[in-house]
Each structure stands twice: as C-alpha cells, then as structure tokens.
Amino acid sequence: MTVITEEELGNPAIHQYLFKLVGAEGLELLHRWSNPEYSHRWLEAKLGNAEVKDTDKARFLAETRLENADLSAVERSDEEIADITGINLNSVRHTLYNLYEHRLAEYRRIKNNETGWLTYLWVMRMDHLKDVLRSEMEVAVGKLSARLRYDETNDFYQCKNCGITTTFNAAMNTNFACPQCGSMLEHFDDELLVTALRKRVEKMQTALENA
Numbered sequence: 758m759t760v761i762t763e764e765e766l767g768n769p770a771i772h773q774y775l776f777k778l779v780g781a782e783g784l785e786l787l788h789r790w791s792n793p794e795y796s797h798r799w800l801e802a803k804l805g806n807a808e809v810k811d812t813d814k815a816r817f818l819a820e821t822r823l824e825n826a827d828l829s830a831v832e833r834s835d836e837e838i839a840d841i842t843g844i845n846l847n848s849v850r851h852t853l854y855n856l857y858e859h860r861l862a863e864y865r866r867i868k869n870n871e872t873g874w875l876t877y878l879w880v881m882r883m884d885h886l887k888d889v890l891r892s893e894m895e896v897a898v899g900k901l902s903a904r905l906r907y908d909e910t911n912d913f914y915q916c917k918n919c920g921i922t923t924t925f926n927a928a929m930n931t932n933f934a935c936p937q938c939g940s941m942l943e944h945f946d947d948e949l950l951v952t953a954l955r956k957r958v959e960k961m962q963t964a965l966e967n968a
C-alpha cells in the first residue's frame with residue numbers, strides 16, 4: 758500500500774511535515790489522489806465520453822474492477838492526477854517534484870514509439886513516510902543537541918544597551934566592554950534557555966523512539 762490513509766493524514770506529526778513540504782493544496786491533492794471515490798468518478802466520466810478511444814476504454818473498464826487500494830495505487834500521469842483530483846496541473850507537478858525529492862513519490866518514464874513523446878507515470882510511496890520523518894528528525898535533534906552542548910559549556914555575557922550576547926572568551930578580549938557601545942558587559946544567565954532546549958531535545962528523542 759503506497760497511498761496515504763486518512764488516519765495518517767490526521768496524525769499531527771505527519772500532517773505538519775507534509776504541510777511544510779507541499780502546502781495546503783498539496784495535502785488536498787494527496788487526500789483526493791488516495792481516495793478511490795475520486796478515481797471512480799473520473800473513470801465513469803471517461804467511460805461515458807464518446808471521444809475516448811476504445812483501447813483506452815478497455816483500460817479504464819479494467820480499472821473500475823480493481824479493489825479500492827489497488828485503484829488508488831495505479832500509476833498515473835500528472836495530467837490524469839490533475840483530472841482526477843480537480844487540482845491544477847502546475848500545482849500537481851510542483852507537489853509531485855517535492856514528494857519525489859523526499860522519496861514520497863516515484864515515477865516511471867515511458868516513450869510513445871509513434872510520437873516519441875515521453876510520459877511520466879507516478880505512484881505515491883507513502884510507505885517511506887516514517888523513514889523520511891525519522892531521518893529528518895534525527896538531523897534536527899543532532900542540530901539542537903550541538904546547540905545545547907555549546908550553550909551548556911559556554912558562559913555568556915550581554916550588553917544591556919544593545920542586547921549583544923558574547924562568550925566569556927570574546928568578552929575577555931575587550932575587557933568586558935561592549936564592542937559596540939563600550940558599556941560594561943554583564944553575565945548572562947542562560948539557564949532558562951538551556952532548560953527549554955534540553956526539554957525540546959528530550960521530547961524529540963522520545964517521539965523518534967515511538968515513531
């Protein structure tokens with residue numbers, strides 16, 4: 758199963774991640790593309806359309822007989838996806854490339870031997886979602902941990918005038934005078950910041966373990 762489920766879309770972590778990646782319209786695209794009702798409606802319209810070629814109708818007819826999960830996982834061109842979901846083609850392409858860059862969609866390229874035209878057929882790879890989320894979160898935790906270590910091991914000094922914060926070593930170099938206005942620097946207690954940062958890192962690590 759490669760499409761996204763309503764349950765996954767309702768998961769706050771997944772929702773937030775995908776929203777950042779593809780935006781509200783991209784999320785709506787995923788929702789409709791995964792929903793077999795949209796595909797069924799589209800197939801019925803195709804089968805009832807006199808302009809659709811008989812060879813294509815045979816394919817569409819076969820698709821109407823698929824199980825819902827299989828129907829949503831059928832390879833589609835970007836134009837078909839736009840047609841099925843009612844979302845404009847540019848937005849569909851934009852979403853597909855973003856998903857592709859994060860391993861959440863894949864394509865297969867086929868060449869029409871008569872016209873030489875290339876068609877890209879897409880599938881969703883939402884089965885990669887947890888791995889992708891996990892590795893992006895690991896990077897974020899790594900960055901926060903490094904920041905935490907830096908804050909824990911350094912002593913900070915601040916100018917009350919300009920708000921400049923500097924390390925003990927840098928403050929020593931200017932004899933504890935502000936490099937900008939010359940006022941005396943005061944010791945800056947970053948205990949609150951460190952505590953907040955530590956909590957955030959712990960929270961993310963727990964979320965990672967449970968993902």
Ligand SMILES: [Zn+2]
Binds near residue numbers: 916917938
């Ligand atoms: Zn200053």
